[in-house]
Amino acid sequence: MDQLKAKIRDIPDFPKKGIMFKDITPLVKDPTSLRLAISGLVAPFKNSQITAVAGMEARGFIFGSLVAWELNVGFIPLRKPGKLPYDVQSVDYKLEYGDASLEAHSDAINPGDRILLIDDLLATGGTAKASCQLVEKLGGEVVACAFVVELAMLQGRNQLSNYPIHSLIEY
Numbered sequence: 001m002d003q004l005k006a007k008i009r010d011i012p013d014f015p016k017k018g019i020m021f022k023d024i025t026p027l028v029k030d031p032t033s034l035r036l037a038i039s040g041l042v043a044p045f046k047n048s049q050i051t052a053v054a055g056m057e058a059r060g061f062i063f064g065s066l067v068a069w070e071l072n073v074g075f076i077p078l079r080k081p082g083k084l085p086y087d088v089q090s091v092d093y094k095l096e097y098g099d100a101s102l103e104a105h106s107d108a109i110n111p112g113d114r115i116l117l118i119d120d121l122l123a124t125g126g127t128a129k130a131s132c133q134l135v136e137k138l139g140g141e142v143v144a145c146a147f148v149v150e151l152a153m154l155q156g157r158n159q160l161s162n163y164p165i166h167s168l169i170e171y
Helices: 025-029 031-045 059-071 126-137 156-160
Strands: 009-012 020-023 052-056 074-078 088-095 098-105 114-122 141-150 165-170
Touching (some): 031 059, 031 141, 052 059, 052 126, 059 074, 074 098, 114 156, 126 141, 126 156, 141 156
Parallel strands (some): 114 141, 141 165
Antiparallel strands (some): 009 020
């Protein structure tokens, strides 16, 4: 995964002073690295009877939709409020710098669906935990959470202790 790590650049003081942002834009721009990341995210789940992949807005859409394609299952977008045109369910949660919500169409997940949750980065775990709660609120089972990057020092895994976690790169 050193090839992937080489394609992630640090942006200091973004989105606020003191935060070192991990920018995956160079990784997704490079087709070889993007293919490697998707292969790495998919590999542990090829025989897990996943019925759908859910991804959080916005970078989770990039990786989640490609993982869904590779697993030959559908993709469920977990969106910020006001972005979905149909009846929605939502979950509110706290971020390290504010409050947030995620929404999904109320019919996006059927009871018993086996969902793989995908995002680009696991930091404090708040968004991923809220995503798991939203999937479960809709009747789905979270099979696992998978991330391209994990910022281990922020201990986001602690928020997700009920779920298997797969990360490609750890800082």
